[in-house]
Amino acid sequence: MGKRLNRDEMQQFFESLQESYDIYGPKLYQGTGCFSDTDVVRYGQLESWEELVWDRKSDYSFKEALFPISETILYFTENEMKTADGPARPRMIFLKSCDFHALKRLDEMYLRNGAEDFYYRRMRENTVFAVMGCKESGESCFCVSMGTNRCEGYDIYAFQDENGCYVDVKSGELESLLPECGQSTEEEPVFVEKNQVQVEIPESLPENIQEDSMWQEYSGRCIGCGRCNFVCPTCTCFTMQDIFYKDNPKAGERRRVWASCQVDGYSDIAGGHSFRQSQGDRMRFKVLHKVSDYKKRFGYHMCVGCGRCENVCPEYISYIACLQKLKEKEGK
Numbered sequence: 431m432g433k434r435l436n437r438d439e440m441q442q443f444f445e446s447l448q449e450s451y452d453i454y455g456p457k458l459y460q461g462t463g464c465f466s467d468t469d470v471v472r473y474g475q476l477e478s479w480e481e482l483v484w485d486r487k488s489d490y491s492f493k494e495a496l497f498p499i500s501e502t503i504l505y506f507t508e509n510e511m512k513t514a515d516g517p518a519r520p521r522m523i524f525l526k527s528c529d530f531h532a533l534k535r536l537d538e539m540y541l542r543n544g545a546e547d548f549y550y551r552r553m554r555e556n557t558v559f560a561v562m563g564c565k566e567s568g569e570s571c572f573c574v575s576m577g578t579n580r581c582e583g584y585d586i587y588a589f590q591d592e593n594g595c596y597v598d599v600k601s602g603e604l605e606s607l608l609p610e611c612g613q614s615t616e617e618e619p620v621f622v623e624k625n626q627v628q629v630e631i632p633e634s635l636p637e638n639i640q641e642d643s644m645w646q647e648y649s650g651r652c653i654g655c656g657r658c659n660f661v662c663p664t665c666t667c668f669t670m671q672d673i674f675y676k677d678n679p680k681a682g683e684r685r686r687v688w689a690s691c692q693v694d695g696y697s698d699i700a701g702g703h704s705f706r707q708s709q710g711d712r713m714r715f716k717v718l719h720k721v722s723d724y725k726k727r728f729g730y731h732m733c734v735g736c737g738r739c740e741n742v743c744p745e746y747i748s749y750i751a752c753l754q755k756l757k758e759k760e761g762k
């Protein structure tokens with residue numbers, strides 16, 4: 431059973447949570463969009479409940495609150511190495527249902543795809559998740575097609591409307607922080623049930639889909655900027671950088687930094703060879719990972735249908751149109 435809180439009561443709950451957690455969620459950053467005089471919604475630490483953006487899909491996903499774009503993982507000197515400390519305080523992340531499903535994909539990649547990732551595990555165990563109810567489908571969302579519009583297993587569910595906020599706290603520890611005020615209610619969580627965009631993912635693809643001419647179009651159009659990877663909540667690749675300090679070049683730190691399979695140099699290997707040199711090959715690699723190859727390994731699709739890659743491409747390359755073309759290849 432949940433509770434109905436008005437805005438002041440919700441702020442009171444938020445402040446109680448702040449005593450135990452650093453709270454992250456989608457925030458509006460005015461004037462920092464890609465074009466002049468445009469805003470961007472991305473993840474940042476929240477100082478008040480009012481900062482949380484409800485009516486617009488975040489341009490970037492929650493994953494930068496879980497693992498930073500650039501993270502120092504160890505410090506070294508000539509003879510010694512020290513693992514970098516994790517964040518001092520636990521985190522709470524507010525996110526929508528599609529992103530909560532993306533968390534399952536991140537867990538799969540970092541925790542169950544070979545050796546566990548120590549840094550991800552550390553952060554994951556120190557983080558709780560609050561799902562934000564979603565009434566209206568955002569631009570280019572196709573979560574219903576991907577089955578990610580509803581979710582369970584969160585620590586808190588919250589939904590804000592003109593009558594205040596409905597909150598359902600699932601974790602006993604967090605329940606004790608709920609204010610005494612507010613009214614108990616039998617409301618059900620609100621999730622999007624219909625998107626304007628419907629996508630059909632092919633069940634099977636022709637054996638020669640790797641060589642299909644459909645990928646050539648992207649060699650002419652894609653500029654390899656990697657933005658589609660950076661906004662995607664399910665992309666998990668990173669690269670390593672060793673930084674040597676100027677005042678002592680024998681000491682430094684190792685950082686891991688997000689990487690993109692669309693960018694030059696991603697697939698360079700020792701000896702000078704490079705795989706997937708054309709943008710068409712890179713697009714094929716990315717798209718088939720999202721809706722075919724990952725499923726072969728884990729039994730469900732990697733893509734959660736958030737539509738962010740569709741919105742962010744500076745060349746107006748449509749991932750959704752690409753999936754439609756792929757569907758037309760089914761059974762051929």
Ligand code: SF4
Nearest residue numbers: 662733734736737739
């Ligand atoms: S591939 Fe595109 S639509 Fe799918 S999860 Fe990534 S950003 Fe969202």
Ligand code: SF4
Nearest residue numbers: 652653655656658743
């Ligand atoms: S955002 Fe568009 S142009 Fe940039 S790498 Fe992705 S598909 Fe290519």
